[in-house]
Every structure is written in structure tokens, then in C-alpha cells.
Amino acid sequence: xxxxxxxxxxxxxxxxxxxxxxxxxxxxxxxxxxxxxxxxxxxxxxxxxxxxxxxxxxxxxxxxxxxxxxxxxxxxxxxxxxxxxxxxxxxxxxxxxxxxxxxxxxxxxxxxxxxxxxxxxxxxxxxxxxxxxxxxxxxxxxxxxxxxxxxxxxxxxxxxxxxxxxxxxxxxxxxxxxxxxxxxxxxxxxxxxxxxxxxxxxxxxxxxxxxxxxxxxxxxxxxxxxxxxxxxxxxxxxxxxxxxxxxxxxxxxxxxxxxxxxxxxxxxxxxxxxxxxxxxxxxxxxxxxxxxxxxxxxxxxxxxxxxxxxx
Amino acid sequence: xxxxxxxxxxxxxxxxxxxxxxxxxxxxxxxxxxxxxxxxxxxxxxxxxxxxxxxxxxxxxxxxxxxxxxxxxxxxxxxxxxxxxxxxxxxxxxxxxxxxxxxxxxxxxxxxxxxxxxxxxxxxxxxxxxxxxxxxxxxxxxxxxxxxxxxxxxxxxxxxxxxxxxxxxxxxxxxxxxxxxxxxxxxxxxxxxxxxxxxxxxxxxxxxxxxxxxxxxxxxxxxxxxxxxxxxxxxxxxxxxxxxxxxxxx
Ligand SMILES: Nc1ncnc2c1ncn2[C@@H]1O[C@H](COP(=O)(O)OP(=O)(O)OP(=O)(O)O)[C@@H](O)[C@H]1O
Ligand SMILES: [Mg+2]
Numbered sequence: 277x278x279x280x281x282x283x284x285x286x287x288x289x290x291x292x293x294x295x296x297x298x299x300x301x302x303x304x305x306x307x308x309x310x311x312x313x314x315x316x317x318x319x320x321x322x323x324x325x326x327x328x329x330x331x332x333x334x335x336x337x338x339x340x341x342x343x344x345x346x347x348x349x350x351x352x353x354x355x356x357x358x359x360x361x362x363x364x365x366x367x368x369x370x371x372x373x374x375x376x377x378x379x380x381x382x383x384x385x386x387x388x389x390x391x392x393x394x395x396x397x398x399x400x401x402x403x404x405x406x407x408x409x410x411x412x413x414x415x416x417x418x419x420x421x422x423x424x425x426x427x428x429x430x431x432x433x434x435x436x437x438x439x440x441x442x443x444x445x446x447x448x449x450x451x452x453x454x455x456x457x458x459x460x461x462x463x464x465x466x467x468x469x470x471x472x473x474x475x476x477x478x479x480x481x482x483x484x485x486x487x488x489x490x491x492x493x494x495x496x497x498x499x500x501x502x503x504x505x506x507x508x509x510x511x512x513x514x515x516x517x518x519x520x521x522x523x524x525x526x527x528x529x530x531x532x533x534x535x536x537x538x539x540x541x542x543x544x545x546x547x548x549x550x551x552x553x554x555x556x557x558x559x560x561x562x563x564x565x566x567x568x569x570x571x572x573x574x575x576x577x578x579x580x581x582x583x584x585x586x587x
Numbered sequence: 588x589x590x591x592x593x594x595x596x597x598x599x600x601x602x603x604x605x606x607x608x609x610x611x612x613x614x615x616x617x618x619x620x621x622x623x624x625x626x627x628x629x630x631x632x633x634x635x636x637x638x639x640x641x642x643x644x645x646x647x648x649x650x651x652x653x654x655x656x657x658x659x660x661x662x663x664x665x666x667x668x669x670x671x672x673x674x675x676x677x678x679x680x681x682x683x684x685x686x687x688x689x690x691x692x693x694x695x696x697x698x699x700x701x702x703x704x705x706x707x708x709x710x711x712x713x714x715x716x717x718x719x720x721x722x723x724x725x726x727x728x729x730x731x732x733x734x735x736x737x738x739x740x741x742x743x744x745x746x747x748x749x750x751x752x753x754x755x756x757x758x759x760x761x762x763x764x765x766x767x768x769x770x771x772x773x774x775x776x777x778x779x780x781x782x783x784x785x786x787x788x789x790x791x792x793x794x795x796x797x798x799x800x801x802x803x804x805x806x807x808x809x810x811x812x813x814x815x816x817x818x819x820x821x822x823x824x825x826x827x828x829x830x831x832x833x834x835x836x837x
Contacts, residue, residue, distance in 0.1 A: 463696065464700065466693075470687060470689065473639060473680075475697070476639065477637060477684075478672065479673060479700050479750055
């Protein structure tokens with residue numbers, strides 16, 4: 277085999293960066309699965325909405341094209357994270373209200389939820405493909421942030437965008453992990469994910485808990501969408517599709533329903549698909565990533581860390 | 588006025604009817620017991636009382652307030668479990684249903700969910716629950732899933748008490764417990780009752796008659812036998828015959 281070891285550093289870094297994106301999106305799949313035992317297949321669209329929202333904010337309304345620096349840049353990034361996070365969280369909560377809650381109220385079968393999820397995903401994605409929204413073309417994004425490398429790690433250059441994504445993801449996961457372990461809302465989320473009916477018997481407001489999980493997953497997905505668009509400098513209606521599927525794979529790989537599993541699964545998948553291209557062509561990236569999904573489902577369906585939000 | 592008045596209650600699953608018109612009263616401050624064979628509909632009954640299953644007919648009245656029944660247009664309405672917990676109806680479900688990945692302490696705190704602001708009150712209820720079941724204190728930080736079956740049952744009852752019930756429904760607490768532990772659980776149920784909570788026990792173990800003030804026997808979704816202690820001591824033979832009668836015929 278002909279391995280291109282010179283690219284190792286680059287691929288490792290890219291793997292970690294992409295893995296962070298997968299992890300952030302996977303969190304949304306995992307939390308909703310935890311409480312509802314439902315794969316929210318519309319979550320890729322929620323991620324895309326985060327990117328689209330930041331495109332509207334910075335590219336259309338503010339129309340920023342010159343690199344900002346210092347506090348100005350920090351302010352813009354905070355604003356972008358907040359705006360994209362809230363836009364996606366709002367969309368996720370609306371999705372739950374419109375696509376899932378009516379089914380739940382009727383005690384519908386699992387398949388109905390799945391069909392509703394897939395339908396919602398297509399609906400949102402193709403809505404954004406319309407000309408009055410993003411249209412079919414790609415938009416350049418993120419001119420307000422310099423792309424100059426800031427540091428070099430293992431021979432790979434890291435610019436601010438990539439650093440933001442990596443450290444942002446770490447901070448978000450640490451925060452969430454503390455949140456579900458120490459707060460009342462966090463405890464109720466774990467309770468509902470362990471036994472929804474028992475939680476109802478305790479008087480827990482299950483609808484609110486479910487809404488909270490969609491909200492949190494939406495915030496993570498939306499912020500990931502913004503940071504992803506910054507790193508790849510583009511926004512398009514279909515940008516959620518592949519990362520969404522990869523993130524779903526990552527969630528299963530780490531153990532669906534498991535928050536730490538989402539983080540681990542994301543990183544592992546990012547590393548596996550990128551490092552595998554050391555020795556085989558880059559065109560194999562996607563087949564390899566999805567083979568991981570199939571292999572996990574066959575040999576360790578509960579994933580590396582096992583299922584369950586409460587863990 | 589009785590604490591709980593159930594009139595012509597009908598409930599089931601989808602098209603399958605289980606309860607075929609139940610009418611019973613439970614008085615405030617008593618320990619009522621519902622006996623019946625497997626599949627009689629006992630769990631269906633307490634699930635309906637706790638708001639987890641919507642009845643298809645009849646009414647349930649708690650302290651004079653209708654908590655399930657037809658509205659003005661004749662459509663069946665039932666309060667959801669959250670409202671009922673707030674009104675003091677709490678179910679300790681069949682099969683314990685503790686949260687296995689949460690610790691004993693966390694399980695109890697989830698039980699006190701509806702008293703978010705009242706930390707002092709919650710601390711008192713925790714103290715009391717631990718007094719009923721001292722074993723829980725020793726297991727405080729252990730994951731509930733790793734408790735023994737008996738300990739899980741203690742935790743389930745204690746967790747139910749966290750919601751400060753007026754009416755505590757306990758579904759087959761004795762299931763899978765040793766005779767000695769069953770006795771302990773019955774004794775604690777009696778103490779909970781004496782401390783001011785109305786207790787409704789679903790059981791298959793006739794030993795529960797020792798602590799009962801009133802007994803109902805259910806067969807195929809209807810009440811076939813009722814007796815109150817005020818009418819004289821329970822005759823275990825008579826009650827057992829009522830609820831085992833059908834089995835002996837088979
Ligand atoms: N979720 C359900 N869907 C359909 N049928 C059900 C469901 N739960 C219970 N049943 C049926 O309702 C009937 C009454 O069940 P229920 O659980 O109320 O009995 P039970 O008296 O509690 O019995 P046990 O002592 O075995 O717990 C049974 O025939 C059972 O098969
Ligand atoms: Mg039962």
C-alpha cells in the first residue's frame with residue numbers, strides 16, 4: 277500500500293475539526309433519541325438553518341466583507357453564535373410542536389414519527405432551496421473574519437475559524453455535561469430519558485422536558501452550522517445533508533442517547549474518515565464513514581459508550 | 588364525602604375494554620386494598636386513577652372535584668398526571684420503575700419534582716422517607732439500578748412519598764419480595780397511612796388484609812366483593828375464596 281505519511285498532521289487536524297462538527301450535530305440526535313427514542317431525521321435541516329441564519333445576519337443584513345479584529349471580532353462571533361443557535365433552537369422547537377407532538381398526543385406508532393421526521397427534513401431543506409431563501413447556488417460566507425493561520429500544529433495551519441470550532445465544541449460539551457448532571461432541568465431530562473412514564477408519575481412536565489431537549493439540540497446544531505460555514509466559507513441549502521448523516525453515524529458510534537458518546541463518536545468518525553485517506557484515495561471518505569455505521573450496527577449496536585442519556 | 592369516588596368507571600386499551608364499570612369509594616385516612624388475579628385489571632385501574640390512562644366512561648371524583656369524566660358536551664376528559672400529582676394522587680407503579688442510572692438521592696429528588704421551591708419541606712420529607720426505610724440512607728449514592736429488588740421497592744415507595752401524596756396508590760409492592768420483606772413493606776404502608784396519607788394497595792398477597800380497612804376484589808374488570816373492617820374482621824378464607832374462586836374452577 278502506498279501511504280502518504282506527509283499528510284498525517286493535516287489529516288489529523290482536519291479529522292478533529294470535522295469531528296467536532298459531527299459531535300455538535302450528533303448531540304441533537306442523541307438528546308432527542310434519549311427522551312423520545314426517535315431519530316429526528318430533520319436535524320440536518322436544523323443544522324443548515326444555523327448556517328443560513330448567520331448568512332442572513334452577516335452576509336445580507338450587515339453585509340460585512342472586511343475582516344474585523346480584536347473586540348469587534350469577538351462581538352461579531354458571539355452575536356453569530358447566539359443568533360444561529362437561537363434560530364435553530366426556535367426551528368427545532370417548532371418542528372417538535374408541529375411534526376411530533378400531535379403524533380405523540382395521538383399515541384401514534386413509531387413509523388409515523390419516522391415518516392414525519394423525514395418529511396420535515398425534506399420540507400425544510402427544499403424550502404431553503406427556493407429562490408426567496410437561499411436558492412440553489414452556494415453563497416460565500418465569513419468575510420468578516422481573517423483566514424490567516426494563527427498557529428501550526430503538526431505541520432497543519434490553524435486559522436481562527438478552526439480554532440473557534442474546536443474550542444467552542446469543547447466548551448459547549450463541558451457546559452452541557454455539567455448542566456444535565458447538576459441542574460433540576462438536567463435531572464428531569466435524564467429521568468425522562470430513562471423512563472418517560474415514571475417521570476410523568478412524578479409530576480414531571482414531560483412536554484417541557486422534550487421541548488428543552490429539542491432546544492438544546494437546536495442550539496448546538498445552529499452554532500455548529502455557523503462555525504461550519506465559517507470554516508468552509510460557504511453556505512448552501514444542502515449543506516446539512518452529508519454532515520447530518522455523518523453526525524447520525526457518530527451518534528450511533530458513540531452510543532445513541534449518550535451525550536459523552538456523541539462527543540466521542542464525532543471525534544472518532546472525523547479521525548477515521550480522514551486518517552483512512554492516508555493510504556487510500558480521498559474519494560473513499562464517505563463510503564468509509566458509512567461503513568462504520570453499518571459495522572457498528574452489526575457488531576456493537578449500543579455504540580462505544582452504550583445507550584442512555586443518563587450515563 | 589369520600590376522598591375518592593369512582594362511578595361506573597370504564598377503561599381499556601384501544602378497542603380492548605378492561606374495566607367494565609367500576610363503582611367504589613375510598614374514605615379519607617383509610618387503607619384500602621384491591622385484590623385480584625393476574626389480568627383482572629388492577630393495574631389498569633390504578634393507571635386510570637393516576638391519569639396515565641384515559642377512561643372511556645364514568646367519573647372519578649377526588650375530594651369533591653371531578654378529575655375524570657365527561658365534560659358538558661359529553662366528551663371524556665381526564666386530568667393529566669402532573670395535575671393529579673399536584674392534587675396529591677401519586678402512584679408507585681408496578682415493577683418499581685426506579686430510574687436505574689440515577690442514584691438513590693437523585694431518584695428521591697425527582698420524586699419531589701413538584702416542590703421545586705420548597706427545599707426545606709423536601710428535606711423534611713426525605714428525612715421521613717429515610718426513617719421509613721433506613722436502608723436507603725446506606726445506599727444514598729448508589730445507582731438505583733444496582734439496588735436489590737427489595738431495596739428498589741423501598742426506593743419506589745419513598746420516591747412516591749416525596750410528592751407528599753394525599754392518596755398513595757401502590758401497585759403490587761410485594762411482587763418478588765421475600766415474605767419477611769413483604770411484611771416490612773406492608774408495615775411501612777400502614778405507618779404511612781397512620782401518618783396521614785390515604786393508601787390504596789393493589790395486591791395478590793392476601794397477607795395485606797392485616798393492614799386493610801377496606802377490601803375490594805376484582806375479577807375480569809368488575810368488583811365482585813367489597814368489605815369494610817367496620818363490618819367485622821376480615822375472614823381471609825372468605826376473601827380468598829372470592830378472588831381465588833375463579834382460579835379453582837379452572
Ligand atoms: N398496554 C396494554 N395494551 C393492551 N392490553 C393490555 C395492556 N395492559 C394490560 N392489558 C390487558 O388488560 C388486562 C388487565 O391487565 P392489568 O395489567 O390491569 O391486570 P392486573 O390485574 O394488574 O394483573 P397483574 O396482577 O398480572 O398485574 C389484561 O388482559 C392485559 O392483557
Ligand atoms: Mg398489575
